[in-house]
Amino acid sequence: MELRPLYLLTFSGITTLILLLLFRLGQRLVSPSHTVREDLEHDHTARALLQVGQVLSVFLIAGSVVAGSVQGESVAQDALWVAAYSLLALGLLAVFGHLGVKVLLRSRLPAEIERGNTAAGLAAGAHYLATGIILSRSISGTDLRTLGIALVFFVMSQFALHLFVVLFRTLTAYDDAEEVLGENVAAAISYAGVTISLALIIGHAVEGTFEGWGPSLSGYAKALIFILTLYPVRQLLVQTLLLGARFTLRGGRLDQGIAAERNLGMAVLEAVAYLAAAFLVTRIS
Numbered sequence: 001m002e003l004r005p006l007y008l009l010t011f012s013g014i015t016t017l018i019l020l021l022l023f024r025l026g027q028r029l030v031s032p033s034h035t036v037r038e039d040l041e042h043d044h045t046a047r048a049l050l051q052v053g054q055v056l057s058v059f060l061i062a063g064s065v066v067a068g069s070v071q072g073e074s075v076a077q078d079a080l081w082v083a084a085y086s087l088l089a090l091g092l093l094a095v096f097g098h099l100g101v102k103v104l105l106r107s108r109l110p111a112e113i114e115r116g117n118t119a120a121g122l123a124a125g126a127h128y129l130a131t132g133i134i135l136s137r138s139i140s141g142t143d144l145r146t147l148g149i150a151l152v153f154f155v156m157s158q159f160a161l162h163l164f165v166v167l168f169r170t171l172t173a174y175d176d177a178e179e180v181l182g183e184n185v186a187a188a189i190s191y192a193g194v195t196i197s198l199a200l201i202i203g204h205a206v207e208g209t210f211e212g213w214g215p216s217l218s219g220y221a222k223a224l225i226f227i228l229t230l231y232p233v234r235q236l237l238v239q240t241l242l243l244g245a246r247f248t249l250r251g252g253r254l255d256q257g258i259a260a261e262r263n264l265g266m267a268v269l270e271a272v273a274y275l276a277a278a279f280l281v282t283r284i285s
Contacts, residue, residue: 004072009076011070016062022090023058025128034052044112046121053125055099057132061089061139068140070120080143088147089139096158097128104165106177119180126192126193130199137203146210153206154219162226164198171234173251175257186267187256194230197278201227204282226281233277236271 069081085255099159101124112120112267138154169176179187205223210216238254239245243266245253256264 007072008066008070010083013064015066015084016059019058019086019090020055022087023054026094040267042183042201042210043180044116044232046116049118049121049125050113050128050153051125053132055094056129057093057097057135058090060132060136061086061093065089065140069142070285071160072140077142085140085147085150089135092139093135093152095183096130098161100131100158101127104177105160105180105203108181115252116193117181117183119183119185120187122185123180123195124221124237126188126195130195131158133196133199133207134158134161134203138206153216157206157255158219160202160224161195161198164202168198168230171231171250173255179259184259184262186264188265189256189267189271193267193274197274198227200275200278200282204285215239223285226285229277229281230274234275238273242269242273 003218043130065082065086069085070078072078104127105120108125109120113124134154138157141150153272160188174187176187176191180191202224205220208216208219214278234254235249235252236247239252240247243253243257254266256269257263258270
């Protein structure tokens with residue numbers, strides 16, 4: 001059945017509104033003193049950046065769940081599956097976003113955000129957004145079987161995100177987590193760029209119609225190969241071609257600029273290059 005744009009738009013608006021209300025309710029229960037309004041009105045930049053990543057993720061989840069779960073044959077049926085998948089996705093965002101930040105950026109990060117560390121807020125917000133991107137590409141459907149399959153691929157994708165972030169961080173001569181905890185905003189921008197770019201590629205890999213475990217897992221693994229393009233983007237395109245520095249297999253001028261000099265321009269250039277490469281490979285693959 002062909003879905004009318006107004007029908008989809010109505011479902012998207014209602015779903016987004018409900019998820020945002022639930023998100024705010026969860027904030028009030030867990031941390032009453034930190035809501036979107038409180039953090040923005042009191043100019044708490046670190047908390048605000050974290051909130052931005054979380055809110056963007058809610059919007060991504062709402063849109064993708066509606067697009068993948070609304071069939072147009074029954075309003076009640078559509079509402080049931082949209083509610084089931086969107087609530088599950090919101091719960092997964094809260095759990096995996098929180099755990100991922102602690103695993104990748106160490107348990108001291110929440111305290112640093114409370115202290116007002118802008119770099120910590122940016123890195124944490126980026127990780128929540130990366131989790132939201134993967135959720136938006138994997139969690140949607142209209143039956144329990146699809147739900148189970150989606151959960152399996154989401155967990156696999158989270159593992160892949162963590163693994164590749166850790167592996168990519170070995171390219172830097174500096175410790176990303178320590179730099180972020182030390183209020184190095186340049187390091188946080190670099191971390192945010194690579195994390196979101198990895199999520200875009202991994203999210204693209206998990207998309208598509210399930211055609212059985214063998215073919216689907218094979219296609220997923222092949223799509224992840226495109227992550228390797230981020231290495232020459234950093235070491236060859238940004239460091240050697242754009243910055244005019246000597247090519248190195250690891251570290252180099254870019255590391256010095258970000259860790260020692262805290263050069264925001266270099267960090268933004270690196271992050272944008274990652275994102276551009278991710279958008280490119282997801283369009284052509």
